[in-house]
Structures are given as C-alpha cells and as structure tokens.
Amino acid sequence: MSTILIISEQSTRAHNLKTILSFLGEQCTLVPFSQAISSLKSQVSFNAVIIDVESPELTDDVVSKFPAQPFVVIGNEHNDTDFRANVVGQLTDPVTYPMLTQMLHRCQEYVRKRPASQGHASHTKLFRSLVGKSDEIQNVRHLIEQVSVSDANVLVLGESGTGKEVIARNLHFLSNRKDGPFIPVNCGAIPAELLESELFGHEKGAFTGAINSRKGRFELAEGGTLFLDEIGDMPLQMQVKLLRVLQERLYERVGGNKPIKCDVRIVAATHRELEEMIKEGSFREDLYYRLNVFPIESPALRDRKEDIPLLLQELVSRIERENEATIRFTENAINSLVEHQWPGNVRELSNLVERLMILFPNQVVDVNDLPAKYQYTNGDNFEPDYPEELLEREALLALFGDNDEENNDQDVNYTVNTDSNPDDTAAADAITINSALPSDGMNLKEYLSELEISMINQALDQQDGVVARAAEILGMRRTTLVEKMRKYGIVRD
Template sequence: MNKSILIVEDEKILRISLTDALREEGYTVFAATNGREALVAIEQGIFSVIITDIRLPDISGMEILRKSMEIAAAVPVVMMTGYGNIKDAVESMRIGAFDYITKPFDLEEMFVTVSKALEVNAITEENIRLKKELSSQFSAGKIIGESKAMQSVFALLDKVSRTESTVLLLGESGTGKELVASTIHYQSARKKKAIIRVNCAALPDDLIESELFGYEKGAFTGADGKKPGRFDMADGGTLFLDEIGDLPPLTQTKILRFLEEKTFERLGSTSTVSVDVRIIAATNKNLEREVSKGMFREDLYYRLNVIPVILPPLRKRIEDIPLLLDSFTRKFNDQFGTNVVFGADAVTELSKYGFPGNVRELLNIVERCIALASNKIIGRNDLPVHILQNKREKVPLLSLQQVSVEAEKNHILKILSMTQGNRSKAAEILGVSRKTLWEKINNYNLNV
C-alpha cells in the first residue's frame, strides 16, 4: 500500500511536529509551506492522502481541494481548521473532502483519520486496477463464452446494464458472479464512479454493520474517530454484496430499509444519511429455501430479486472450455514469461471433466499446469490426477421410492419451518393427524 502523505501547513511548528509524528508512524511525508508548493507537488507526486490547512497565505485549502479533485480525484483530502472556521470545513465536506479535523487536535485523532483515509484510497485504487484488468481481459467488457447458455446471459446483461434496477446474481461458487457484477457496473451510466465490493461471508457479524454503514466517533469501544462505510464509498456508483445469503438478521433489516428509502444511519448517530447507490447482490445459496427456513427475510428477498441473473455452471457450457483455456493460457504465459500451449489430448480430457469449482477451478488448473510445465506442450498426463480420474458430478442413484421419501421429508421440514415448529398447525396444513406427523418426524429422524 502506498503510504505517502502531503501536508500543507504554513505554521512552521505545527508543520514540523505533524511531519515528524507521521514519519515515526512509518509514513512517507512531503510538507508544503503554502498552496502553490502544494499544487506543484500534487501535479508531480503520487500521494495516498492530502492534509491541508483551510487558511493559507496564498491559495486557500478549498482551492487545493478543488484542484486535487481535478488532478488526483482518488486521493482523500483531510482539512485542518480552527474552531472559528467550522462552517468552511463543513462546506469542504460538501465539495468532496474526506474529513476535517479541528485545531488543536490530538495526534492519535489525526492518526486514526489518516488510517481511515488510506483505507478509502486503497479501495479506490483497487477499483481502478480491476477496471483496467477487466477491460484488458474481456472483449467489449463481456465475459468469455459462445455457448447458448452464455449468449442468453450476455443478452440479459446488456439490458440490465442500461437500468438502475437491483440485480441478484445466482449461481454456484466459481461461476464468475463478481466479474458479472463488474461488467454490469462498467457498462452502466455509473461506470465513472466506484464499484465497492463486500464479501458478506468474510466479515464477522459484529463488524459487518459498521463496515457497511460506517460509524461515528464513540459509537463503540475503539471507535476513536468517524469512519465512512461502504455505502458512503459507493455513492454515485455500485455496491456489490457478495454472499448476501450470509447476512445476519439485523443487517438484513437495514439493507431492506436502504432499498426501500435509499437512506441509512451510521452506528452511533441518529442522523439519516442519503446516498445514490445501486445494489448488485450475489449468492450461491437457494434464497427461497433460506426464506422457508426462516434464515433470510422474505421481503428482502423480493426486493433483491428484481432482476435475477442465473449463471450456468461450467459443466453446462463445455463448448466454452477451449475459449476459456486459450484466454487463461495467454494470461499466465504473459505472467510467467513462458510460451506453452495445451495439447489436443489435454483439451479433450478437460472437456470431459465436471468442474465442480467451475471457471475458477479451470483458472487454477491452467496456472498450475503452466507454472510446472517442463515442455512447451501440456499433454494429458500433465494434468492433475483428479482430472484424469474424471470425477464428474455424482448423481445419486435413488429409486423412485427413495425420491418420494426425500420429497416428503423436505416438504414436512418446509411446512414446520413456515409454522415456526407448531406441529398442530403443520399437521392441519399437511392433511394428517398430529400423531401421524409425529411418527413421520421420528421415522425420518428429522431435526426440528
């Protein structure tokens, strides 16, 4: 992470003190004594954060803010101001400043503010990198595929990208849901703004709310300063909520409120925040089943499911394997400085494989084969052992009677979930006596 900071402060003692303190924290610091020096530095240097006084002897901090937004729009700007100039500081936030801090300030407060600004800068830079990677990897911003299944997806994406509607991406792990979300964003009118990604399954329940909505200073122990959330960062752009089926109930409620009202409240605040954000959500779970089990809000499901996009697994589009293989081979040849290809026997073997890990698994296989290649042609015997054993997706061999039993078990569980475990009500819906329902629950060893 680039940790270079520009400080613009005409007061010598404060400028030196702040520079020394930040350097001791491991930051690279450039200090400017006036606005003109600062503008030259901004044009010539690469900074992760700019900290500027609002009152300067030549050019105001407001002007530096405006110029930096033109020259280096991704760089967060923190404004320093005296108590008498709070109004100007608030105005700077409206224009686009990341935050402001009032003099005299505690150094720890400044360190927290800088740390949060660096987080924002890192996310913004990652979005820029991903955007470049997306355009270089995919022709016309589209995912690779010529199969009928993918052509149907492409046609839907073209329509979806022109709307502002909420999108729900459904499909197995590794089918490219994050890439599809990026494609929708970069083909939409929001493409000049950020797409912010959140993996809901990767964040602990006690952190996800503060990550999404941000918090105010003092909202909880350790909240030493104000922190913007992912909704703030995505303002004007897109928020991609991956693995949304793993959201805890309270956060589901707050997401629902945002979808209905386009507003939210930060932790520790009673003020309502309004942002312009498009939601794209994704999951590999069956949300209808999660709703029936009481694990996912039904009203939120319908709010998210405005335009569902179902991504087919790779085994349902095997004619795309050679195209993907060619693209991934070129990618890793460029990365490793090699010039190897997959032989016809290897391509044939890969086309027979079931790919439970989908496109991501194919990508990893290609990387492994090229990294370990001892010849210019990767043959059948160079493939991983499990590919040669042709471990396709296993279809359970059940008799019609067994299928009937499984269907009955699942239906009983669904009705019991719907009635919140009320067996009398469930028996009434199922058209059996309570005693018969009790016997079936015991015979099937149902965990209810």
C-alpha cells in the same frame, strides 16, 4: 419508419390487418406484390412482413430473396406448402387479436436469435472476462445488456466459482454509473458484529476503538455500484437494516443520527438457495423480493463445456502476462478437460492452469501431464528409445557426478578397467566391474547405488574421512560429494 410491411393484393384483408396492428401501436405500410421487393430493399429490416399466400410461387420468390427477414403468410391454410425457414407462421381468416400477437412474437424471436444478431461484435468486445460462445454465456451477456441501462437491483445466482463478481463488474462497466466506484463486499467474510460498521460506517466514539469517523461501503460506493457478495450469509438483523436502506434510500452511520442519502445501485450474489432459506426462516422474504428485481443465473462450467478451450486460452494469456511464461495444450488434453465435471467451475480451471504453468513452463501439456482426476482419454504414450551409448553415459554420470566446474563444458570420459596390473598403481586402484549379467536379471539402479556407496566409503577411508580429498580422488566437486553422502545417509566424524 414503418415497423410492419403488409404485402397483399387483397385490399380488404390488408386494411383489416392494418386496423388491428394500429390498435397495437404498430406502424404499417401496405404494398402490392409489384412493389414488394423494392419496399423490402428500401428499409434495412422490418419487425415483421405479412405476405399474402394466394400465389405460393410469387410468395416464395419474395421470401427467398430476404432470408434475414421474418415473414408471416396469410391466406387460406396451405398444409401442403413447403415454406422456407424465415416463414415463422401462418394466419388464416378471420384474423384474431391473439393469433396476430402470437405471430408478431415469433417474428421478434426470429430477429433476436438469428445468427447475424447473435454475434453483437461491437458490443461483445465491451465484456470483460465473460469468455465463451455457448448459448448460456450468450444469454448472460444479453441480460447484462438489457438491465445495465437501468438502476434496477440485480441478483446474480450460481454455484461458487462461476464468476458472479465478473457479471457484477460487467453490469457496472456497461451502466451509466461506470464512471463511479465499484465497491465489493463479501458478506460472509465479515463478522456479524462488524458488518453494520463496514456497510454504513461509524462516528467517532461509537464503540471502543472508534477513534475516528469512518465511511462505510455504501458511502464509498455513492454514485456507483455496491456488490454484496454472498448475501445469503448476511445475519437476519443486518437484513432488516439493509431492507430499510433499499426502501427509503437513507441510512445512518453507527453511533450517528444524521440521515445520509443513498444513490447506489445494488448488485447482490449468492450460491445459496434463498427460497429454501426463506422457508427455513434464515432469510427475509421481503428482502429477497427487493433484491430479486432482475435475476441473472451464472451458468456452471459443466453446462457450457464448449467454452473450455476459449477459457483455457484466456487464462493462459492472463497468467502469461504476469509470469512471462506460457503453456500449450494438445488436442487430447483439451478433450480430456472437457470431459471433467468441474465442481469448482471456472475457479477450479484457473487453479489447474496456474499449477500446470508452474510444472511445465513453456511446454506442451498432454493428457498424461494432467493430474490423474482430469485424465479421461488416453494420451500419446510415447516412450523414447535412447541410443545405448547415451544410456551408458547417463548411468555413469548418475554414478560419479559431473567433473569439476572448469570441465563442465567438455566431454567426460569414464574408463572402466577390468584388467588388474599389479605393476601399475593406477590400474591397481581402478574399478573392477563384473560385466556378466545374472541369468535372472538385476535391478541396475540399485546396483549402481550400491556401487556408488561402496566407492564413496572407500574414498573416505583412504583419505581418513577428509571429504575434500575424497571428492578429489572421485573426480567430483566437494559439494556434490556432500549431497551424495546426505542422500545415502553416510556420516563421517
């Protein structure tokens, strides 16, 4: 199948082009303008189409019919010609080797970056937890696809919380080693004196407490991928031993002398600046170049803020499956979260979603519900205007508590009697409240609290301090009265 199509009526020019392209290893097809459209339709896509521009109208007609195909025009320089977007460049006679290779590279970039090829719908579904549509995350996916088919060592760089292990797991999942184990090791979490045994294993009796032989992480990862997280925290003496394994593909258990072959793909990650560490002498330069065969930069969340709505959806779905609860975000809340700088990256966002799930289960979260440091926009400051009778009922409920359990489902009627009748015992014991509001106002909450304390003390005095009987005359459960006494610090012997 031809990779380059040359459309020209100039036979000499066309054959010269074909000679140069053949030297580059490209397969070419020469056609006149009369066969141009049929040739372009016969093949899904050419790597490049070089088309003669001697007749601009005819050239434009062909180019306009195939917007996904990159074209390079050739002929005398036409500064006044308004070329279409898929014309990536222009060649002039005489065509030189550097000029031609530059145009071919432009065609290659056009094919790689055009919208139809960026989606990779059939491939994107394979990625696990690499959520987003930003250019930064798209580039990470592209690099993973490129390197996953090889066994080259990969170094994942990026700030803490950006998902470096997620990248490593996707590398393993898309590689030929996907049926093998994926073994992660945090080099910064294991004490230096135990790291060698952890990586390479040990023989029985190698040190005090080694009562049995034990496989190391290299041995456990055989045929798969070993992920060395926080490689920048690895002690220098271990860096030397790791370098030997990478060079010779052999290692020995601690206390053993039998070489063990190593068939493991190494993916390392760090948030540290390894090149600065090399200058300081805390990281070996030769190990750095062994690990840094194929670097992948894990982008910070502040550099791909357009992915935050998709990340929120993914995080909510994940927590939803675990907790059987969900939350939703208003547009203002999402816009506010996009404004945050996210020093903790995706890990910080995940923690925030989990916190909000606990605070507002099955609710809609607005800006005002977010912690103060995430509030960058004004929310909907809606203040409900409750009916007066509801406010009065709620105030009385706060004052006297609920009725007995058997009456919880019934309406509770509270009668405030302002008339004193000495002939009526019930009326004599009724609560008398001064309904006149002071001219300078009052704190209703404090007033109700003082009234509640007074009524509780009176009830306890009447019943000789017996809480159960005091609760009965106050029309509440004993446990409710005990809680109120604890709240107000009321103590009776």
